[in-house]
Amino acid sequence: MTLALSVFLCLASGYLISALGWPRRPSQSDFLALSFLACGSGLGLFSFVYVLSRAAGNAHLMATDVAIFGSLLVTFLLTRNRRPVHLAETGTGWPPGFAARRTLTAVFLLALATALYASITRLIVHPHGEGWDAFSIWNLHARFLFRNGSAWSAGFSPLIPWSHPDYPLLTPGAIAHFWTYLGHETQAVPAVIAIVFTFATVGLLFSSLALLRGRIAATLAALALLTTPFFIEQGTSQYADVPLSFFILAAVSLLCLHDAFAETGSDGTKRLLILAGVNAGFAAWTKNEGILFLAALIAARALTAIRKATRGPQRPIASATRKVLPLLLGMAPALLVIVWFKHFVAPPGDLFHDRALAIHKLFEPARYGVVLRWYAKEFLRFGDWLLIPGTLILIVFYLLLNREAEPPAPGLAGGFATSYFALSFTLAGYFVIYLITPRDLYWHLRNSLNRLFLQLWPSAIFLFFLLITSNVKKSAQSSEHFPP
Amino acid sequence: MVTQQPKNKRIFLAIAIFVSCCLLSTIRIIGNAPRPAQLQPDTVAKRSDQRFASLKAALPAHGVIGYIGESGVAGTADYYLAQYALAPLVVDTSDDHPLVIGNFPDRPNPPSPLDLKLIRNFGDGLLLFSNEKAK
Numbered sequence: 001m002t003l004a005l006s007v008f009l010c011l012a013s014g015y016l017i018s019a020l021g022w023p024r025r026p027s028q029s030d031f032l033a034l035s036f037l038a039c040g041s042g043l044g045l046f047s048f049v050y051v052l053s054r055a056a057g058n059a060h061l062m063a064t065d066v067a068i069f070g071s072l073l074v075t076f077l078l079t080r081n082r083r084p085v086h087l088a089e090t091g092t093g094w095p096p097g098f099a100a101r102r103t104l105t106a107v108f109l110l111a112l113a114t115a116l117y118a119s120i121t122r123l124i125v126h127p128h129g130e131g132w133d134a135f136s137i138w139n140l141h142a143r144f145l146f147r148n149g150s151a152w153s154a155g156f157s158p159l160i161p162w163s164h165p166d167y168p169l170l171t172p173g174a175i176a177h178f179w180t181y182l183g184h185e186t187q188a189v190p191a192v193i194a195i196v197f198t199f200a201t202v203g204l205l206f207s208s209l210a211l212l213r214g215r216i217a218a219t220l221a222a223l224a225l226l227t228t229p230f231f232i233e234q235g236t237s238q239y240a241d242v243p244l245s246f247f248i249l250a251a252v253s254l255l256c257l258h259d260a261f262a263e264t265g266s267d268g269t270k271r272l273l274i275l276a277g278v279n280a281g282f283a284a285w286t287k288n289e290g291i292l293f294l295a296a297l298i299a300a301r302a303l304t305a306i307r308k309a310t311r312g313p314q315r316p317i318a319s320a321t322r323k324v325l326p327l328l329l330g331m332a333p334a335l336l337v338i339v340w341f342k343h344f345v346a347p348p349g350d351l352f353h354d355r356a357l358a359i360h361k362l363f364e365p366a367r368y369g370v371v372l373r374w375y376a377k378e379f380l381r382f383g384d385w386l387l388i389p390g391t392l393i394l395i396v397f398y399l400l401l402n403r404e405a406e407p408p409a410p411g412l413a414g415g416f417a418t419s420y421f422a423l424s425f426t427l428a429g430y431f432v433i434y435l436i437t438p439r440d441l442y443w444h445l446r447n448s449l450n451r452l453f454l455q456l457w458p459s460a461i462f463l464f465f466l467l468i469t470s471n472v473k474k475s476a477q478s479s480e481h482f483p484p
Numbered sequence: 485m486v487t488q489q490p491k492n493k494r495i496f497l498a499i500a501i502f503v504s505c506c507l508l509s510t511i512r513i514i515g516n517a518p519r520p521a522q523l524q525p526d527t528v529a530k531r532s533d534q535r536f537a538s539l540k541a542a543l544p545a546h547g548v549i550g551y552i553g554e555s556g557v558a559g560t561a562d563y564y565l566a567q568y569a570l571a572p573l574v575v576d577t578s579d580d581h582p583l584v585i586g587n588f589p590d591r592p593n594p595p596s597p598l599d600l601k602l603i604r605n606f607g608d609g610l611l612l613f614s615n616e617k618a619k
Contacts, residue, residue: 100496107503114510118517125518128528128568135528136564140571148572151546159548159576160567220502227506229513386512393505400498 002062006181009065014042016072020079021254021275021330023261023268033207037279039200040246043193044282047173048337050180054145054152055340061180101216108219111226112202119195122236127187129194129238137164138240139190141172146179158347166346168338170286171240190238198235201246201458202226208253209462212260213469221465224394225458230384234454240287241451247283248293249458251276252419255301256466259415270326277330285334288349289455292429293422294331300421301327304414350438358436367441371434374445382450383457394464401468419463423456528565531589536569539585539606548574550581550615552597554588562587582618586611 015038019026026034049068053061128135140163144155156165171193178189202222210218225231235242254276261269280297283290302320309319352358361367380389430452437444543549551566553559566587567575575585579600588594588609596602600613 100499104499104503107507111506111510114513118513121518121520121523124523124525126526126528128526128532132561132564135532135568140568143568143571148546151572154546155572155574157548157574159574162564163567220499223503223506227509227513229509229516232513233516383509384512385509387508388505390506390509393502397498397502400494400501 002181002183003178005062006065006178009069010042010046010177011038012042013045013065013069013072014038014040016069016076017041017045017278018275020072020076021271021278023271025080029207029211033204033211036200036203036207037250037275039196040204040243040250040279040282043174043196043243044170044247044285044334046177047170047285048333050145050173050177051169051341052337054150055345057150061177104216104219104223108223108226111223115202115226115232116199118232119198119236122233123191123195126237127191129190130233131237131239134190134238136162137167138171138238139175141165141167141169142175142179142190143185145169145172145176146185153345156346161347161350164349166288166342166349167240168285168287168290168341170282171243191236194236194238194242197243197246198232201235201242201249204246204249204253205458205462208249208257209465212256213465217465217469221461224390224461228383228385228390228454228457230382230450230454231457233384234451239451241455244283244286244290244293245455245458247279247286247290248423248455249462250279251283251293251297252422252459253462254279255419256415256462273326274330277327277332278334279330280327281331281334284331284338287455289426289430289452291338292433293426294335296425296429297418297422298324298327298331299425300418303421304417307417308414351433351436354438357438361436362432364435367435370441371431371445374434374449375431378449378453382453384450394461398464398468416463416466419459423459423463426456528568531562532565532569535589535608535610536566539610539612540570542604542606542612543570543573543583543585546572548576548581550579550584550613550618551575551577552579552584552586552600552613553577554590558590562589579613579615580618582615584613584615586613 015034018034018037018041022030022034024030045068046065049064050061052058053064058064122130126134129139141155145152148155158165171190174193175190178193179185182189202225205225206218206222208218209221231242254272258269258272258276261272280290280294284294301324305320305323306316308314309316379391383390430449434441434445434449549570551563553562553566563575563577566585570585579597583603584600586594586596586609588611591609594605594609594611596611597613599617600615603612603614605611
């Protein structure tokens with residue numbers, strides 16, 4: 001009973017957070033996207049509530065959850081948007097007829113069943129996670145939070161730097177929250193959270209692309225992610241890379257949805273920007289790389305606004321401020337919690353421990369060559385694909401469909417550019433981290449680069465299909481053969 | 485209309501190639517998944533929670549304890565699993581603590597360092613020492 005109540009409070013609160021940011025009365029397709037967003041928002045909220053309750057000495061967790069749910073519900077009922085707003089661009093542009101669609105759906109369902117089977121069997125065999133980081137970092141932190149009572153922060157000790165006590169606490173906090181409801185620890189909780197994040201990422205990719213580009217593009221994109229073996233393996237490993245990839249995708253897709261809604265000239269689309277900021281904040285609360293993404297997103301949003309303003313009569317700084325503020329508003333709660341955690345609870349991380357050495361390493365040209373070579377290698381192999389790399393498949397797909405490259409549809413140009421720059425800046429940030437790493441460079445690259453690429457992979461697929469479908473649509477517009 | 489049909493063919497071809505390549509990797513996902521006949525949990529619980537259960541009962545609920553064990557990759561894994569099992573205690577790889585655990589799962593006769601006093605041998609390479617000289 002308490003388990004059912006905790007799941008309901010988590011998902012319903014997550015749904016309300018996402019619905020508060022939605023600019024129109026949800027249609028059936030919207031409901032699908034909102035449901036997947038709810039999984040991440042609910043777990044993110046549960047993590048915040050747990051860690052802050054621990055810090056404040058609040059022992060009434062259920063009452064706090066019910067109060068938060070009630071407040072969200074009242075706010076939603078008072079402020080919900082009842083008007084139907086149509087997206088500027090929802091056409092598919094894809095030519096396959098009904099039979100081909102059914103074949104594609106059948107292939108997708110086959111891939112989904114395969115991925116589900118692999119995930120469940122992996123979790124049965126590895127209930128504590130697959131790989132050292134699961135039990136030496138993420139599940140260990142959950143145990144510290146749950147077992148330590150009022151002395152919860154004692155586990156984040158500089159005496160065990162290998163456990164990365166400076167890592168943010170989204171997944172450990174959410175796990176410990178459910179354990180508290182149950183009254184005991186069970187590995188089923190981190191296992192279910194892992195599987196939820198894995199398939200919610202696929203679902204969010206599908207549903208957000210279905211809204212923007214139709215079902216065929218959405219199915220192809222979801223298929224590309226579902227058939228990435230490393231994504232399925234990592235998803236069930238109980239590491240935090242797939243949860244991070246979920247929140248990065250959520251921020252990126254909401255940003256693009258915002259621009260598509262804004263194109264209609266409807267009011268209230270700024271809510272989507274705030275919601276994108278909330279999800280970027282959750283990304284930062286999931287892993288340190290999420291903090292880098294958050295900074296990259298702010299920089300990218302400001303840059304695209306300044307670029308646009310310099311071409312028109314607007315003042316660049318004012319325009320950038322206007323574009324960035326709603327994002328910052330959404331990020332603010334997470335940023336405050338992260339600053340508090342990093343300043344008052346966690347010991348300093350190991351990456352920036354010796355700043356002089358880090359700066360010295362920046363001036364070693366050989367390190368640039370090594371990192372570049374690994375970037376090139378991993379670009380083709382990080383997904384652990386069979387025979388043909390998924391990245392190569394996308395390139396071939398692009399070349400077959402788009403002989404003449406064109407920019408994305410005007411309604412998406414801002415969101416697409418911001419997301420593209422944000423992912424590029426994040427990749428560049430990872431590059432710099434490798435340059436200055438105090439650890440052995442080869443060891444560090446070997447043990448983490450594939451996971452860093454994986455963090456951005458769902459968003460890269462999303463942007464790819466946004467771009468390519470835009471071009472397919474343009475080339476198909478005059479055709480008489482295409483069914484709607 | 486004449487120019488559109490080759491375009492359609494190209495799109496069908498592109499989708500067919502794309503889907504086929506994706507399905508190839510599904511073979512790897514199935515191949516890497518555990519077989520139904522082998523669905524036995526791995527040894528993490530056995531090497532951590534189960535192995536340290538009796539020792540944990542003899543330790544304080546909170547605080548920091550020392551740790552000595554094997555070196556090398558296997559020794560590191562044993563240490564991490566000890567910390568995982570004994571949380572919320574913080575397990576420090578140092579013998580400069582009033583209580584120190586010894587973890588030697590592969591040694592039938594685990595060593596007893598001279599400056600530590602053995603409190604109890606839990607078997608299976610698990611020992612509990614006291615260190616009177618600890619700061």
